[in-house]
Amino acid sequence: MRILVYLVRAFAGLLILVTALSIVESNEWWIRIWDFPRVQILVALLLAGGVTLWLDRRLGRWIGLCCAIAAGWQLYRIYPYTPLARTELAFAKAGSASPERCFSILSLNVLESNHDYRRTAQLIDRVRPDLLLLMETDKRWAAALAPQLARYPNRLERPLGNTYGMILATRLPMRDASIETIAEKNTPSMHAELTAGDPFRLIALHPRPPLPGQDTEARDAEIAIAARRAARTRLPVLAIGDFNDVAWSHTSQLFKRVGGYLDPRIGRGTFATFPARTPLLGWPLDHMFVTPEFAVRDLAVLEDVGSDHLPVHARLCLTGRPADSKRPEPVSPEDRRDVKEVLQEYREKQRRP
Template identity: 45%
Template structure:
């Protein structure tokens, strides 16, 4: 039993320390995701050590396990009711300044098109973002897409197709590539029914899997945050980031773009994996700048995908938003220069796709 406990403690110490290295290697970054599960494993090893070990072996095990558990709990804590909330929800008022948004990774191989159609019909969002859409998905969703005067679609058979639809006045909307890989993003400038301008960014970068490191994913996420920092127009971004909410990249994205997260102080809202509780993690993200008030934020019902949909109602009212939201901490000049330099490394690879515009 002693050898088993020591082996488990060593393994947990390694997977805890690897993400701190800053490496982009997929086999390093993958350990950003299961922090909750790793924290539970730490607690179990601590219990086993207290029960079975004594003398030096007990302390050799307890010290790294307690330190690792503290690190994981520190990263997870903001996404629990123990943390102070960044945003207070605004009351619902049907005055034309509110926008209802729905983002869902439909899972390209998913055959339950009817469940996604039902979701869109019931939520009836003003802005719709769907990911992993191929031509079959777009054809099967046509009955609900016909409701929208503006639809942009880039069907792909590699799990990185994307679809954007809105009934709001559209100043500009396009599907673009932020990095040199094959994962497109959505950019749009829209007006609420009351005439208030805001911007929307939809992202779906690649996850860290064998053969795919995270340089491109991190660049895509950070480049989107730069878009927010360069503008004084309210901005909302959502999508399947394929990155844990507590990862270094997500935290840097939030800090650099001065974004707020309604999950802080409320809960994980873990959206993936929809059918496997053991590996569930918060990788579908929703961030807004501090001049946007959030009225509601929740996960949708199961649609046959491995992701739960993300549903949010926002209010474009900077005065009300600033009375409800905490001001993000300012960046230092050193931080800004470092991130600008990091983003500049990837700009040369940007390309334009040829989306299907159904407007």
């Protein structure tokens, strides 16, 4: 029994420690990774606190209190992505916009090492999206999906063998399209002006995640630069992709405020997409942010097609601001300062030998 008490104490202490680390503003990978599993840490804190109160007569009360405080912080961070919160973006009703102003989206990180091309091809054939974004696509993926891609008159393709290849295909009229490297070599993003009744800007991102030896300066800089671009354009903006960052992180929330975006997931759920085989234990890495000129008709995470990510499907309409949607959060002086700091840290890292 004593050994069990010590193990529970250690487990609770570890959970409290990683919660404290997640509060630290740092680009170090071993700190930033604790942004991801907040739901899982919250559940573990509640369990650890309860078991400690039950088993540990000496320190259980104090450890239980610390677990409760840490759990409260985790809940505070993820609360907007629960059905308990107020929705931020109203869903449009069918028929509220003319058909030429509406279009469907399918976004999927295919997992480069996944060779089950058939299931993804079948998904595209079934959904038949007007706008298709595929990530982690190498030359083999491009060849395997060639029949599906051939149906789209407008495409941007950058197949790569480093897990950061991208393919964008659409039936919507496209102009001013480009494939850019915003922050990190061989990590492309895609940008285009599309038309669905009226023109809008599309930003597709897939920056690199925090990993051992790989901090988040480049990822955060790419997200920040994309947000500033969205803020400067006069057109509606749609941002999609695998950001390798969770929706509730400081960086994603900064992107949302600076770009003037709304998030259809707020007040509805996390819409977790990774890992695909355990979505109840996963987190939302694949995003869709829209400016207020868009109305979202529906948003769904689809079935497993062999990747480690689940596909995201949505139907959008350019209808102007829905009457019962919230306004985007204003950009504060602190937000502007944070963006400058993110870009300064990135430039400093680039200058290092």
